Amino acid sequence: MNLYSLLAANFPKDDKAPCMILSDGRAWTYGDVKRASGRLANLIVALGLKPGDRVAAQVEKTPEALVLYLAALRAGMVFLPLNPAYQRHEIEYFLGDATPGLFVCRPQVSGLASELAAKAGVKQVLELDDSGRGSLIDAATPYSDRFKSVACKDADLAAILYTSGTTGRSKGAMLSHGNLIANAKTLHAYWHFQPGDVLLHMLPIFHVHGLFVACHCALLNGSAMLFETKFDVTRALKLLPQATVMMGVPTYYVRLLLDKNFGREIVCNTRLFVSGSAPLLKETFDEFKARTGHIILERYGMTEGGMFTSNPYAGERRGGTVGFALPGTKVRIVDDASNPVKSGVIGNIQVRGANVFVGYWQMPEKTLEEFTADGFFKTGDMGSWDPDGYIVISGRSKDLIITGGLNVYPREIEEMIDAMPGIDESAVIGLPHSDFGEAVTAVVVRKKVGAGGTASITETEVIAVLKAQLANFKIPKHVHFVDKLPRNTMGKVQKNLLRNAYTKT
């Protein structure tokens, strides 16, 4: 089945029901979405693209951008969303690798886009600006708003999402209609989406979290989305009373808690707060509960398959864990010899299920390497089972530190450092060391105090506290203090940047 057809079958009967409510109060109804996606689908076909061709979009978050995704689905094309932050070098690679039939870009970079498109042999370049206007929309205007969505098989590709590629060439994860449908249905049911739900949508839509997890749940529910271009605390405080569900990365919750106006009255109508894409600190989880009475539901997944695990909706949501395997997804944790690990022992997380991606675009060998013989995908994440079977993520295996032949899991040390008074947050990395192979190194942000000041905790103090609790080989050789940690748009700490920065010094 075509994913769009499934979503559309669940749209409200009333075409006037709101689908996206914008910050200026304008609303896109479900009828608008059907008509605009029909028109764009007709345009894409008229441009000569055939099912399976790629439609790349590097545009700002607008209703038209989401509708372009839906149009690509309807026409059987493969949607390729690109972070607007990407520059020449990155765009050149994506266009060359994915060879889309159509590239939709922002007008302010149309010169560059056309140059790179020509180089990559991309035939069509159209524009869409941040107010939803541009040659894409103009070109679609003459076309009919009716379009019969093409029939799809489960394995037909719906999207390619490039991974952030912090350890080499960025890889295009191929997701099929079947993959996206499986995950959308599971999440919709597992998180108890219900009539009347309204989703606060402040995430970007070039990423799995904002585009698939958030939009698919809302569209499958025929819900309204409070569709904001980005996360903003003031806007969130204003809109939360109208929202029943919010999805965010941990940073959003941290920022809400920093605002003294955030409290129980603001969240009186919200039934669910979902967090993911990066680890939610236990401290944030606890503080959120104390301030609002709500227990954030943390889930875990990745571009290569959407969501794999979730804390329960109805049962106990446990801070510091990502819950259990979702229905339809098998999760196992194995050691380096592929044997299942016992509870409490950290191993490699592997997943299998209808949601798990088809493979990496034009990288058959890489795809083969990343799957086991029995069809499990090696996520590259490490984790363990807690005594009750909740999964605890310890971080990416590439961030594992091996010092003097011994494994050090950064998260264990980070949690201890973060719990020290005077410390806001930390990242623990391994740096090349002639003797130990890698040297454990901590990069730490002190808590802000007073007007513009910071807590005075020192390297010696941090090390002393750790020494009282941890084996010597885990103790950082150095503690560097910084104003803030480098994070990407999804709130992930970019440890590769830290490793580069401190390797040079």
Ligand code: AMP
């Ligand atoms: P992405 O493909 O950009 O969504 O990134 C996926 C990666 O984010 C995963 O492989 C994990 O390393 C990390 N991640 C996602 N959710 C969580 C979570 N709840 N806790 C810890 N790490 C997470």
